Amino acid sequence: MGIGFSIFSLERFMAGQFRATPQLPPAETIVYRGWMMTPQQYWTFHDAIRGTGASSLTSREQYELCHYLPRWYPILESFTPETLFFKEGDDIGAKLHSRGWTSCFLKDYVKSVGAAGGSIARNLSEIPSIVDKMKKYRGEIEGGICVRRIEDFEPDSEDRYFVYRGKPYARNGEVPDAVAVAAQRISSPFFSVDLARRCDGVLRIIELGDGQVSDRKQWKAIQLLEILRSEHPIHMK
Secondary structure, three states: OOOOEEEHHHHHHHOOOOOEEOOOOOOOOEEOOOOOOOHHHHHHHHHHHHHOEEEEOHHHHHHHHHHHHHHHHHHHHOOOOOOOOOOOOOOOOHHHHHOOOOOOEEEEEOOHHHHHHOOEOOHHHHHHHHHHHHHHOOOOOOOEEEOOOOOOOOOOOOOEEEEOOEEOOOOOOOHHHHHHHHHOOOOOOOEEEEEEOOOOOEEEEEEEEEEOOOOOOOOHHEEEEEOOOOOOOOOOO
């Protein structure tokens, strides 16, 4: 498809050694497709690419904007469930009780936990055990705790969209208005937008993600590659 690519060992990179095979061509724009990195790890990765003479499609700040919910939430607040942010050691239940909350959905800055009962606290007393599960299954709490107001969504209504260089793309059919708004407001060259249909018919933004580390979900590989080559050639890594 006219897109050059290289591979590298993530384990060696995490250990402090970065080597792409074949070597990255100088002056090329590089897009990463692989496992999630923390913003700090991505900063190191971004600098390693620059050290080869190439450049990253996504800057360090743009990666964190889409990777961490507290960064993008203020920009799209009216399109997504109400969310409050806490430190890991906060008495979250007490603070929610004082605000009149009786239930919530919990995640850290990046992901929720789907195992062992999931991330929904139907009662505020369940919050500590869900946070413990996040630490157990994710290994750590990344960033802090995000508490989201529960909204009723239609089963199996969630779908993923991508935005590349300011243009939104749908896997099938039309691009919803919420995705078009995100494409206008979010200053990042490549990111994903997950929408779900609320039971009253309103489409809501569930999550944003940096496009480099977003799963394809139901997208075919060739669909994503066609997006990436739509503007001008890049070098995938």
